[in-house]
Amino acid sequence: MHFSLKLIGEGKTYKEVQKIIGCSAKMISNALKWRAKPETRGRKRKTTIKMDRRITRMAKAQPMISSRMIKDSLELPVSTVTVRRRLCEANLFTRIPRKLPLLKERHMNGGLRSTLPLATLNTWSCPSVSPTPPQSSRPW
Numbered sequence: 001m002h003f004s005l006k007l008i009g010e011g012k013t014y015k016e017v018q019k020i021i022g023c024s025a026k027m028i029s030n031a032l033k034w035r036a037k038p039e040t041r042g043r044k045r046k047t048t049i050k051m052d053r054r055i056t057r058m059a060k061a062q063p064m065i066s067s068r069m070i071k072d073s074l075e076l077p078v079s080t081v082t083v084r085r086r087l088c089e090a091n092l093f094t095r096i097p098r099k100l101p102l103l104k105e106r107h108m109n110g111g112l113r114s115t116l117p118l119a120t121l122n123t124w125s126c127p128s129v130s131p132t133p134p135q136s137s138r139p140w
Helices: 003-009 014-021 025-033 049-061 067-074 080-089 105-109 112-118
Strands: none
Touching: 003 014, 014 025, 049 067, 049 080, 067 080
16 A cells, blocks of 8 residues: 555545655645556457356366367357367367277277178289299399
């Protein structure tokens, strides 16, 4: 708290404070009116601090969730890019799953594994993939 404010608070007049401090009455009135202003440079943010906290809370609770799903479930009025920016600010980078999901039974049964027993050596027999290397007549 400023010294002049303290004196005014104690019940002293501007003239008395002016004599004690040794400054003008205008300086005292300016000191009484002065308020700290918040930083107002740059573009205004589309999300509030509360929205930012909700975004980070959801991302921490569900690490596999995408930025689009976060935006849709919280019904945010911003783009998915903005959601990703807020997550980067909270040190939660990229909405890519941290671990690969485990293979399910259908993944193991389907795909290449089911076609392998059908392929035999006769199916794949061609001169370039023969089990014995061709003998060349070159001496080097």
